[in-house]
Amino acid sequence: MDIITEWSFIAALVFSIFCTFVFTYTSQRLNRPSKAYNLPPSPPKLPIIGNLHQLLGKPRHEALWQLSKQYGPLMQIQIGSKQMLVISSPPMAKQVLKTQDHIFCNRQPFQATKQLSYNFVDVVFSPHDAHWKEMRKLLVSELMGPKRAKVLHRVLVTEIENVIHSLSPNTAVNMNDMFLDIVKQMMCKVAFGNNYREQPLKGPSWDVMLDETIDLLNGSVSDSFPLLGFFIDRLSGWNRTLNERFRNLDAYIDAIIDDHLKENVEEISEEDKDFVHTLLEMSSKENASGFRLNHADLKALVMNIFIAGIDTTALVMLWAMSEIIKNPRVMKKLQSEIRNYTGRIQKVEEMNTTKMTYLKMVVKETLRLHTPAPLLIPHESLSHTQIDGYDILPNTPVIINAWGIARDPSTWGENAAKFYPERFENVGGDFGPDGFEMLPFGGGRRSCLAMNSAPTNVEFVIANLLYWFDWEPASGTKCEDMNMEDFGTIVLGKKVPLCLVPTKHKWKN
Known part of the structure; x- marks a missing residue:
């Protein structure tokens, strides 16, 4: 230079x-704001950066939880030029996700989500409008409906059978990889009709591409510091990284759609049609509401499945198995329920988990203690409103600390940080008496569509692994000494991989 x-x-x-x-x-x-407004309490701020310095040095969800203990469950913070509302209690979460859901149902726009959602035409990141309603309706009816659920279960049974036959007794298994492979196979087969989980023809591997795409959701400097951030994003290479990673994802999605376009959809039976086949059919005509799916819409829906439908479910399975192994008391009680209720079976498809009450408690406790997305996806207010007497202005981003809410001792007792499935024996509803004491799937109009199917799939996988095998940590580690440290911001993964040794269960005659 x-x-x-x-x-x-x-x-x-x-x-x-x-x-x-x-x-x-x-x-x-x-x-x-005018002095007439009564704004929520806020920690002291510094010029330009606002409260950014108070979030450094520890995970965001933990830093915000500590601040909420001092400034309350309805708190306002400033990052750069943005004022944000932070929610940290069930009553406040209920206000946002139920009572005033019609006001807080929008999404905050980010540079990365705009590109990844093909200019906000998807279901996860797009604003709350008529187009979003049509897209969500389509996703619910065509991917989450009963017909597709049957196919999904059939694929899951096949995948579990393959896993059981592939496990070698007394040989360590990386459970992180195994769970991710199970969910990838299941979702790819149902949504895309083929196994697209292998190495793409060009670009990074499937797993790397998924990790890199999710990492983009952390946002850029310009999202909070528009002017200086514009230069920093360019000088640091963030913009170049975004474009490169998006190109990889876009090429992968194009490959899936191109493969389907080579087929004659009319010659494929209804039973063999996957989600993309259905989307291509629907793109050729308008529905009853006059909505017609275009190419960008189709790609955005595939992107949503790729980003939101795989990683979180695999992580719930991983955390559930980790907690079960770490707590021998829980494992013994759970295996007893599964094996006593099931009896002697010969095939995976004979497994029925519908009445396994303790198994359901274990999965619920996993979702509570290890909320997949600790801060959910930020909401945004559409108009001026009030919560608990405080004014909330239009276009205010709303962060819901689901991680903190689910670990609050005032709600869950002094053992809130402990894995204790029995706490759900006397708890009404699926996720607490009021439904807002834990929020693993968010809530309201923007809740996760897998709220009903994901726990069932996790239960089925865990039940089969504990039925056919006994498990112990690899390398002679004691169960109680297992490392349970997490990492991540958008989703919370397990920092140290879970490696277990299976032993085929021997039945007593």
């Missing part, structure tokens, strides 16, 4: 920082 280029770069950087200060200061002054 010559001296002229260096000075040009330094001058541009200094100028951008100066402009950022002026822009942030001015926007804060202009956006400062």
